[in-house]
Amino acid sequence: MKIVVCIKQVPSTEARVQMDPIKGTLIREGVESVVNPFDEYAIEEGIRLKERYGGEVTVISMGPPQAREALKTALAMGADKAVLLSDRAFAGSDTLATAYTLSLGIKKLGDIDIVICGKQATDGDTAQVGPGLAQRLNLRQITYVSKIREINLKNRKITAERLIESGTQVVSTALPALITVVKDINQPRIPNIFSIKKATRAEIPVWGMQDLGGDPKDFGFDGSPTQVVRIFTPPPRQGGEIIQGEVPEAVAKLIEALTSRNIINL
Amino acid sequence: MALKVIKENCTGCGLCVDVCAYSGIKINDEGVAEVTESCILCGQCVDVCPAGALMMEEKKATVEDIFDYKGVMVFVEHEFGKIHSVSFELLGKGREIADNLGVSLSAMLIGAEGDSMALEVARYDVDTIYVCNSTWLKDYQTNTYVAEAENIIRTYKPEIVLIGATTMGRDFAGALAARLKTGLTADCTELSVDMEKRLLLQTRPAFGGNIMATIISPNRRPQMATVRPKVMAMPEPVKNPDVQIIQVQPVSGPQDMLLDILEFIPDTAGTVNLADADIIISGGRGMKGPENFSMLFELAELLGGAVGASRAAVDSGWMPYAHQVGQTGRTVRPKLYIACGISGAIQHLAGMQTSENIVAINKDPDAPIFKVATFGIVGDLFKVVPELIRQIKGKKQQTAC
Numbered sequence A: 001m002k003i004v005v006c007i008k009q010v011p012s013t014e015a016r017v018q019m020d021p022i023k024g025t026l027i028r029e030g031v032e033s034v035v036n037p038f039d040e041y042a043i044e045e046g047i048r049l050k051e052r053y054g055g056e057v058t059v060i061s062m063g064p065p066q067a068r069e070a071l072k073t074a075l076a077m078g079a080d081k082a083v084l085l086s087d088r089a090f091a092g093s094d095t096l097a098t099a100y101t102l103s104l105g106i107k108k109l110g111d112i113d114i115v116i117c118g119k120q121a122t123d124g125d126t127a128q129v130g131p132g133l134a135q136r137l138n139l140r141q142i143t144y145v146s147k148i149r150e151i152n153l154k155n156r157k158i159t160a161e162r163l164i165e166s167g168t169q170v171v172s173t174a175l176p177a178l179i180t181v182v183k184d185i186n187q188p189r190i191p192n193i194f195s196i197k198k199a200t201r202a203e204i205p206v207w208g209m210q211d212l213g214g215d216p217k218d219f220g221f222d223g224s225p226t227q228v229v230r231i232f233t234p235p236p237r238q239g240g241e242i243i244q245g246e247v248p249e250a251v252a253k254l255i256e257a258l259t260s261r262n263i264i265n266l
Numbered sequence B: 001m002a003l004k005v006i007k008e009n010c011t012g013c014g015l016c017v018d019v020c021a022y023s024g025i026k027i028n029d030e031g032v033a034e035v036t037e038s039c040i041l042c043g044q045c046v047d048v049c050p051a052g053a054l055m056m057e058e059k060k061a062t063v064e065d066i067f068d069y070k071g072v073m074v075f076v077e078h079e080f081g082k083i084h085s086v087s088f089e090l091l092g093k094g095r096e097i098a099d100n101l102g103v104s105l106s107a108m109l110i111g112a113e114g115d116s117m118a119l120e121v122a123r124y125d126v127d128t129i130y131v132c133n134s135t136w137l138k139d140y141q142t143n144t145y146v147a148e149a150e151n152i153i154r155t156y157k158p159e160i161v162l163i164g165a166t167t168m169g170r171d172f173a174g175a176l177a178a179r180l181k182t183g184l185t186a187d188c189t190e191l192s193v194d195m196e197k198r199l200l201l202q203t204r205p206a207f208g209g210n211i212m213a214t215i216i217s218p219n220r221r222p223q224m225a226t227v228r229p230k231v232m233a234m235p236e237p238v239k240n241p242d243v244q245i246i247q248v249q250p251v252s253g254p255q256d257m258l259l260d261i262l263e264f265i266p267d268t269a270g271t272v273n274l275a276d277a278d279i280i281i282s283g284g285r286g287m288k289g290p291e292n293f294s295m296l297f298e299l300a301e302l303l304g305g306a307v308g309a310s311r312a313a314v315d316s317g318w319m320p321y322a323h324q325v326g327q328t329g330r331t332v333r334p335k336l337y338i339a340c341g342i343s344g345a346i347q348h349l350a351g352m353q354t355s356e357n358i359v360a361i362n363k364d365p366d367a368p369i370f371k372v373a374t375f376g377i378v379g380d381l382f383k384v385v386p387e388l389i390r391q392i393k394g395k396k397q398q399t400a401c
């Protein structure tokens, strides 16, 4: 089975985040870049599918040269191959251009059976790349997957559970397909020292716009219909009132505060 | 490149470098800021530059056929025959935007009971309802719904399309925008119009809610946005006597149902789901064990709410993942969020800090959760929560008499 996992490098939320005292904005010092948390589940699921059904896992990422580090993490976990899509021409991509670029990279990999994406990236937070990519590649899509029940390679069918607001929906569709995964799907493995060392030495091919073909005006800033025009830090939430007193008294005050403001009605 | 440094203004103070999470800008040998190839155009540095030395170059509106597009359209989402309340919220906001722009407001309804649902939509102030009705459109499937929506949009050419940012809405919108090759802004919490340019200004949280970004789509149509449920006000039902219901012939057929929906397993933990709940009671590691969550369910039942959990509680196996709130769980925005035995890690806050009111119950007075809490009680939750239940029950009995 040919498995492709799409991963994005994002700034770590673990990083020390400070408030600038004058402007009240966030200052990040020495921000670390990590694999998007949801993509770790995607990589793990790809490797598990390979272990269950045989085949090969290729990880692919679009980003600046340092996104190579994210791909190395995936190789250390057990992915077989990695490709980096990197070119100055890709800078400023929104989700439409990102999905387009990734689709060309995946087409270049040849026939595939399944593409796995994370549910969303923790910086852009849109959850749009997966569905957009499925359209570009003309694949069936199953979003928010919490469990792959079965892949039947003979009938070329996948059956999966997806998490929707009111419960779990079980669906089945034909391969090739694209799925996006949520955290519930697995517990990502921690790579051992040996595989980390091996991954550090891995050669990762870099494909630019020339290698992908396609129309120059569909990439990067020019190929992106959306544009950020303003960024602002929402006023930090004011810490409110600590209700004092012994438990029964404090609870009574809390209920009074909530009912008088119509937050709860009893 | 769209981020410009105005060299004459730059003092080389380096604030932009500090704020950038992508190494997208550096101070060069001349001592002025220079944009690197890692810049993703997130705009954060522009906001902090004290010298006004950074600017985002706006895309110019290319004169394509964008002026053929007119009007605001709302996608009506439904599940099990029931219309999602976010669709009505969007009709309210859509009416305001349409009035500002001096255009009409329409609704797009795809389904199998479209005619009866259209009557429900017509209780609100809307000018046109496009109904695409067929047996195979009963349940949402990406392929069939996207095909019908693409056809309706290409035929009737709205300049703005609004969709609820629900699980279904995001599955649908992401695919539809790619099909239409147009811009889509995710999960907006604020919408307004730039009257001069007739552009939709779409504001949304990013980076786990730590910053807000305003996004435009200047040169493609329609301008599409998904909007978070429960953010826009629910409009009063006002019937438009001139409402037109237009039947649209489906372009898909039963063979286009690419998914087999085999089964639906309703979430059994709690009767109200997190996304819809006005009140959420969440428990964390401080709950000590799964059995103690029954107390939170009791409180939720009394208040008509749902039960959530921190990742620590989910990873310990005390609550199913569907209840996890936070960066790798769900984002919620209830009227009231009660956090019991949750410390308030940044990844948890990312999923709940835009709640209207937050109550924190924690025995550690220094727990970060108190920094975002509207009301806090420092104390043992095993005393506070049962007392809360007792007093609420007491009050309820009083009012019942």
Ligand SMILES: Cc1cc2nc3c(=O)[nH]c(=O)nc-3n(C[C@H](O)[C@H](O)[C@H](O)COP(=O)(O)OP(=O)(O)OC[C@H]3O[C@@H](n4cnc5c(N)ncnc54)[C@H](O)[C@@H]3O)c2cc1C
Pocket (backbone or CB within 6 Å): A006, A007, A008, A009, A036, A038, A039, A042, A060, A061, A062, A063, A093, A094, A095, A096, A098, A102, A116, A117, A118, A119, A120, A121, A122, A123, A124, A125, A126, A127, A128, A129, A130, A226, A228, B040, B041, B042, B184, B185, B186, B204, B206, B207, B213, B215
């Ligand atoms: C503040 C801010 C707001 C933004 N708002 C919008 C917006 O509203 N609309 C819009 O179109 N763009 C927006 N963007 C741009 C968007 O973040 C980028 O296009 C980004 O490349 C992909 O979007 P995402 O981070 O939301 O990923 P998501 O769509 O959330 O990612 C889902 C999955 O897609 C895969 N994936 C995503 N990016 C890559 C990649 N580069 N390489 C490999 N796999 C990948 C991963 O599997 C990931 O888990 C915004 C950017 C910023 C900084």
Ligand SMILES: Cc1cc2nc3c(=O)[nH]c(=O)nc-3n(C[C@H](O)[C@H](O)[C@H](O)COP(=O)(O)OP(=O)(O)OC[C@H]3O[C@@H](n4cnc5c(N)ncnc54)[C@H](O)[C@@H]3O)c2cc1C
Pocket (backbone or CB within 6 Å): A014, A037, B283, B284, B285, B286, B287, B309, B310, B311, B312, B313, B324, B325, B326, B327, B328, B329, B330, B340, B341, B342, B343, B344, B345, B346, B347, B348, B351, B361, B362, B363, B364, B367, B379, B380, B381, B382
């Ligand atoms: C990539 C990534 C993604 C993450 N995503 C999420 C996410 O989506 N959601 C999430 O929640 N976390 C997430 N986390 C984890 C997060 O960093 C914290 O570890 C987690 O939120 C801690 O949960 P907690 O507050 O329940 O536990 P703790 O931090 O252990 O806090 C327990 C609290 O309970 C209090 N307490 C203990 N006993 C009592 C008592 N008897 N009465 C009153 N108070 C008591 C303690 O004072 C303490 O403050 C993520 C982490 C990473 C790295």
Ligand code: SF4
Pocket (backbone or CB within 6 Å): B005, B009, B010, B011, B012, B013, B014, B015, B016, B017, B032, B033, B048, B049, B050, B051, B052, B053, B054
């Ligand atoms: S913040 Fe502004 S003035 Fe300071 S170095 Fe950056 S661009 Fe120059």
Ligand code: SF4
Pocket (backbone or CB within 6 Å): B003, B019, B020, B021, B022, B023, B024, B025, B035, B038, B039, B040, B041, B042, B043, B044, B045, B046
């Ligand atoms: S726009 Fe964003 S990524 Fe680019 S330099 Fe500024 S802060 Fe860094």
